[in-house]
Amino acid sequence: MTKPSKYLEVTKIAANNQALQTLCDLPIGGTGIVRQLSGGREFTNVAASLGFTPGVEVTMVQNYHHGPLIVSLRDTRVALGRGEAVKILVEMV
Amino acid sequence: MNGQVRALTIALTGQPNVGKSTVFNVLTGLNQYVSNWPGKTCEQRIGSLNHNGLEIQVVDLPGTYSLTANSVEEQIARDYIIQGQPDVVAAVVDAASLERNLYLLAELLSLPSPLVLGLNRLDVAEQQGLHIEAHVLEAALGIPVIPMIASKGQGVRELLEACVVVACNPHEFLPNRPEIRADHKAVMQEIAALIDGCVPEPYPTDWVASKLLEGDEEVGRMMQSSLGENWQPVHAILLQHEDAFLAVASGRYEWIGRMVRAAVVRPKPGQVTVTDRLDRYATHPVWGLLILLCALGLLFFFTYALGSPLQVWLELNVVQAGAVWVSTLLAAGPEWLVGLLSQGVIAGVGTVLTLLPILVIFFIGLGLLEDLGYMARAAYVMDRFMHPMGLHGKSFLALFLGFGCNVPAVMGTRIIESPKARLLTILVAPLAPCTARLTVVALLSPIFFGPNAWWISLLLIALPMGVLLLMGKGLHEFALGGEHTAFIMELPLYQLPNIKEIGKGVSQRTLDFLQGAGTIILVVSVIMWALSHFPGGEIEESFLAVLGRAMAPVGNWMGLDWQMMVALLTSFVRKENTIPTLAVLYGAGQDGASLAQVLGGQLVPAAALAFLAVQVLFVPCVATVAAMVEETKSWRWTMLSVGLLLVISLGVGVGIYQGARLLGVGV
Numbered sequence: 001m002t003k004p005s006k007y008l009e010v011t012k013i014a015a016n017n018q019a020l021q022t023l024c025d026l027p028i029g030g031t032g033i034v035r036q037l038s039g040g041r042e043f044t045n046v047a048a049s050l051g052f053t054p055g056v057e058v059t060m061v062q063n064y065h066h067g068p069l070i071v072s073l074r075d076t077r078v079a080l081g082r083g084e085a086v087k088i089l090v091e092m093v
Numbered sequence: 094m095n096g097q098v099r100a101l102t103i104a105l106t107g108q109p110n111v112g113k114s115t116v117f118n119v120l121t122g123l124n125q126y127v128s129n130w131p132g133k134t135c136e137q138r139i140g141s142l143n144h145n146g147l148e149i150q151v152v153d154l155p156g157t158y159s160l161t162a163n164s165v166e167e168q169i170a171r172d173y174i175i176q177g178q179p180d181v182v183a184a185v186v187d188a189a190s191l192e193r194n195l196y197l198l199a200e201l202l203s204l205p206s207p208l209v210l211g212l213n214r215l216d217v218a219e220q221q222g223l224h225i226e227a228h229v230l231e232a233a234l235g236i237p238v239i240p241m242i243a244s245k246g247q248g249v250r251e252l253l254e255a256c257v258v259v260a261c262n263p264h265e266f267l268p269n270r271p272e273i274r275a276d277h278k279a280v281m282q283e284i285a286a287l288i289d290g291c292v293p294e295p296y297p298t299d300w301v302a303s304k305l306l307e308g309d310e311e312v313g314r315m316m317q318s319s320l321g322e323n324w325q326p327v328h329a330i331l332l333q334h335e336d337a338f339l340a341v342a343s344g345r346y347e348w349i350g351r352m353v354r355a356a357v358v359r360p361k362p363g364q365v366t367v368t369d370r371l372d373r374y375a376t377h378p379v380w381g382l383l384i385l386l387c388a389l390g391l392l393f394f395f396t397y398a399l400g401s402p403l404q405v406w407l408e409l410n411v412v413q414a415g416a417v418w419v420s421t422l423l424a425a426g427p428e429w430l431v432g433l434l435s436q437g438v439i440a441g442v443g444t445v446l447t448l449l450p451i452l453v454i455f456f457i458g459l460g461l462l463e464d465l466g467y468m469a470r471a472a473y474v475m476d477r478f479m480h481p482m483g484l485h486g487k488s489f490l491a492l493f494l495g496f497g498c499n500v501p502a503v504m505g506t507r508i509i510e511s512p513k514a515r516l517l518t519i520l521v522a523p524l525a526p527c528t529a530r531l532t533v534v535a536l537l538s539p540i541f542f543g544p545n546a547w548w549i550s551l552l553l554i555a556l557p558m559g560v561l562l563l564m565g566k567g568l569h570e571f572a573l574g575g576e577h578t579a580f581i582m583e584l585p586l587y588q589l590p591n592i593k594e595i596g597k598g599v600s601q602r603t604l605d606f607l608q609g610a611g612t613i614i615l616v617v618s619v620i621m622w623a624l625s626h627f628p629g630g631e632i633e634e635s636f637l638a639v640l641g642r643a644m645a646p647v648g649n650w651m652g653l654d655w656q657m658m659v660a661l662l663t664s665f666v667r668k669e670n671t672i673p674t675l676a677v678l679y680g681a682g683q684d685g686a687s688l689a690q691v692l693g694g695q696l697v698p699a700a701a702l703a704f705l706a707v708q709v710l711f712v713p714c715v716a717t718v719a720a721m722v723e724e725t726k727s728w729r730w731t732m733l734s735v736g737l738l739l740v741i742s743l744g745v746g747v748g749i750y751q752g753a754r755l756l757g758v759g760v
Contacts, residue, residue, distance in 0.1 A: 037339060041308045041338065042163060042579070043579050043581075044338055044339065045159070045161050045163050045307075045308075045338065046158075046163055046579060046581055047581060048159075048338070048339065048342035049158040049159035049161065049163075049196055049197075049342075050158060050193065050581060050582075050583060051192070051193045051196070051346075053339060053342045053343045053346050054339060054343055055343065055346075056346070061369070061372070062372075062376055062377075064378055067378060067477045068473060068476055068477060068580060070372070070376060070473070070584065074190065074192040074193045075189065075190045075191065075192060075193065075221070075223070076190040076193050076583055076584075077368070077372070077583070077584040078581065078582065078583055078584065079376075079469070079473045079476075079580075079581070079582055079583075079584050080579075080580060080581040080582075081476070081480070081579070081580035081581070083579075083580075084579050084580060084581050
């Protein structure tokens with residue numbers, strides 16, 4: 001039930017910050033800096049313990065525009081679903 | 094050393110995939126025992142060793158990325174460190190992903206137990222082009238840092254010695270501790286001041302304040318009950334700072350950045366590693382699927398190409414030979430004793446024994462794939478297909494292998510980390526059509542359906558898979574809360590498999606099966622023999638037949654007589670038992686009549702289809718049920734699954750027969 005509101009929230013934040021995009025929008029080989037995490041405490045907890053915190057540099061390893069993604073950050077590779085990636089807002093560099 | 098310490102406890106912690114269990118095995122060798130954490134379905138491994146006359150107990154804590162009570166593992170690890178108060182905590186980290194690994198250390202440092210850092214997998218880090226100066230890191234952190242390559246046994250002894258030194262001199266332990274990000278320092282001090290004096294022992298006040306800011310629900314509940322009405326002002330502050338979690342996490346990573354800056358020399362950017370190169374194919378949407386199919390095909394092939402002949406050999410030369418030997422030895426003894434031993438006990442032992450080759454080969458294959466680092470890739474490739482059912486990509490691997498036999502499928506769910514997804518996979522695993530059930534279908538459909546047998550057989554194989562999807566979805570929505578666990582996981586580096594470690598895992602899993610499931614299988618086999626033998630000595634007059642006759646009304650709805658119901662009941666011991674039971678009950682072999690002849694005219698096609706549909710969906714065999722009990726550690730969940738299958742199978746059977754009658758086909 002909470003899902004739609006979270007998505008709304010994400011798009012709202014994205015619209016307010018023209019420079020920010022969701023992690024999904026990062027092309028293969030592209031690098032972004034994480035600026036914001038949304039979507040519930042449990043998710044942010046897990047994401048942060050895997051290294052996603054504001055300021056960290058993320059490089060897209062695999063993104064076929066459907067299905068899960070692979071990114072590299074802090075010398076590790078992390079796989080995540082698109083539903084999760086949309087909650088991570090990045091600034092492209 | 095002050096010489097007063099006689100016994101020490103070392104808690105071993107680390108993130109997953111850092112080689113922690115290797116360290117544990119090197120340290121404790123064979124002196125370890127496995128049980129469950131009290132009240133949890135999570136494995137607890139404790140080992141002991143003697144070091145220079147010192148009795149040392151090593152507690153292997155579950156692998157966790159952090160200590161934030163998000164999962165059972167994290168809760169266990171932190172409760173043990175806070176309440177169990179080990180003399181020293183040894184944190185094993187992977188040098189190849191040092192920054193991320195130090196996150197757990199940053200959390201551990203805010204707890205009172207003294208720490209030693211094991212900097213493991215330095216060889217892998219070098220391969221990645223990372224060079225780490227352990228002594229520089231040691232100087233920055235203020236805790237002993239031991240360079241290690243545990244897979245080659247290097248550094249483990251030094252780690253142990255450092256642990257002993259630190260444990261014996263706890264007052265000399267003065268580490269550099271991480272702090273919260275500057276913009277949240279004042280809030281944290283405010284909370285610490287509010288809760289000071291009310292924090293239950295042995296929790297450190299600063300740690301509790303930090304956890305409250307992080308939004309830790311468990312700590313929140315604890316403080317709410319301990320503060321009473323004073324909780325209100327704290328709660329108000331927390332509400333204003335709901336985003337504080339990221340400040341805490343960022344603070345930790347900023348601290349980590351400072352710690353590693355001088356100690357790590359990074360590779361030039363743009364260097365393509367072996368893992369990157371392999372992943373280009375292993376995680377590709379098309380190549381990845383093909384590679385996965387090949388890997389599973391090979392595993393499947395080896396399991397059954399090697400396992401099945403061994404099974405047949407064991408069955409002939411050990412089980413049947415044993416039964417004959419017992420019968421001749423006790424030829425003069427009472428008939429029931431011979432029956433009990435040869436048909437009850439030996440049949441039970443035989444089931445366990447003939448399952449072993451398949452299980453062992455399967456465990457070796459699984460261990461290899463896991464140790465290689467491939468399992469995470471397989472999960473990644475399959476996740477998009479399994480996610481809608483609330484299952485994990487790894488569930489697919491376990492279920493796929495259930496096509497051979499449901500027992501390894503249930504045992505194989507150990508590769509699934511998420512407890513919910515694992516439970517769900519176990520509950521639906523009996524619906525993967527196993528070879529024993531396929532044998533029954535293959536033998537009986539030609540008798541019942543003649544030339545139409547081939548396509549009806551295919552339908553009968555597809556049926557349980559369809560039910561599996563529906564039941565998975567249903568259980569996910571109604572019994573397990575329906576929420577999707579977020580799909581976010583680490584893809585570890587590929588590495589050469591460590592044969593010793595795999596061997597250890599295989600023997601552990603096999604022993605578990607023998608002790609837990611083996612016992613249940615044996616007991617149930619004996620009970621089932623007794624039910625089919627007493628009171629008269631003949632199955633036609635046995636308790637089982639009475640039960641079969643009692644079920645006759647249900648059978649009637651499916652167009653089946655009581656003999657058919659008894660055949661279903663005996664399939665509980667072994668699915669193939671349906672065939673010999675039918676043969677006995679319908680008197681095949683008498684007057685030279687074959688099973689095909691006596692059975693052929695017994696059932697109308699609709700009833701035969703109903704019978705086989707029930708057969709493929711029915712209560713799983715005792716070995717599978719035993720494995721389910723062993724793996725879920727819960728009779729309740731196991732019985733839920735078994736009960737559901739009973740209801741579903743009978744429902745489908747009745748539906749098929751009654752539907753056919755309504756339509757007027759096949760009756």
